[in-house]
Amino acid sequence: MAQDALKRLAAEAALAYVEPRLTREAVVGVGTGSTANCFIDALAAVRHKFDAAVASSEASAERLRRRGVAVLDLNAAPALVVYVDGADEVDSRRRLIKGGGGALTREKIVAASADEFVCIIDESKLAPALGAFPLPVEVIPMARGLAARALVRLGGAPEWRQGFVTDNGNIILDVHGLQIEDPLALEREINNIVGVVCNGLFAANAADVVFVASPRGVTQM
Ligand code: 5RP
Numbered sequence: 415m416a417q418d419a420l421k422r423l424a425a426e427a428a429l430a431y432v433e434p435r436l437t438r439e440a441v442v443g444v445g446t447g448s449t450a451n452c453f454i455d456a457l458a459a460v461r462h463k464f465d466a467a468v469a470s471s472e473a474s475a476e477r478l479r480r481r482g483v484a485v486l487d488l489n490a491a492p493a494l495v496v497y498v499d500g501a502d503e504v505d506s507r508r509r510l511i512k513g514g515g516g517a518l519t520r521e522k523i524v525a526a527s528a529d530e531f532v533c534i535i536d537e538s539k540l541a542p543a544l545g546a547f548p549l550p551v552e553v554i555p556m557a558r559g560l561a562a563r564a565l566v567r568l569g570g571a572p573e574w575r576q577g578f579v580t581d582n583g584n585i586i587l588d589v590h591g592l593q594i595e596d597p598l599a600l601e602r603e604i605n606n607i608v609g610v611v612c613n614g615l616f617a618a619n620a621a622d623v624v625f626v627a628s629p630r631g632v633t634q635m
Pocket of ligand 1: 445446447448449450499500501502511512513514515516517518521
């Protein structure tokens with residue numbers, strides 16, 4: 415089965431999980447990326463059942479609006495009933511690496527604003543340990559060199575994602591080769607580097623539920 419079809423399956427499973435939580439006042443947090451796009455498309459079919467969405471990127475906000483879903487600024491929204499998003503890597507404790515699409519900071523903010531974080535992936539994203547996928551780190555542009563040197567001291571090989579600017583006007587360093595034995599400790603350590611805005615480890619706020627799609631069906635972790 416093609417990966418796109420698996421992403422759609424995971425998105426449909428998430429919608430079935432989310433639908434009973436929807437009320438006319440509910441606001442739904444929506445992530446970024448190709449799997450999140452599948453969720454947006456599924457969610458649009460039930461747009462009459464909830465009030466609005468908060469998006470983790472300008473691209474997702476645009477896609478939601480085009481499908482007739484009202485989009486709120488997070489500061490104007492009540493607590494979100496749920497946040498649904500994809501991931502680049504997921505371990506058995508539902509800890510994640512995210513940010514392949516560069517939206518990690520807003521993703522972390524919107525996820526933290528939701529009562530529940532539902533992650534949707536195809537089975538290729540499952541990993542015995544995090545770190546094979548280069549860890550995205552959002553950095554203030556003038557701190558690029560400073561932050562890169564600190565990341566090297568942590569054992570990583572940072573690579574500047576050339577030509578990419580985040581929705582917040584910052585740059586991304588993709589850090590290769592990290593041995594991530596303690597995701598929570600590393601998440602905190604990287605966040606303490608001066609000039610780092612946020613990193614793509616989601617350990618402090620791991621997913622509450624993960625739907626994993628494979629050719630055998632969708633399982634819940
Ligand atoms: C974007 C993300 C995405 O969730 C992650 O990159 C997965 O994307 P896709 O669903 O396209 O594989 O973190 O910043």
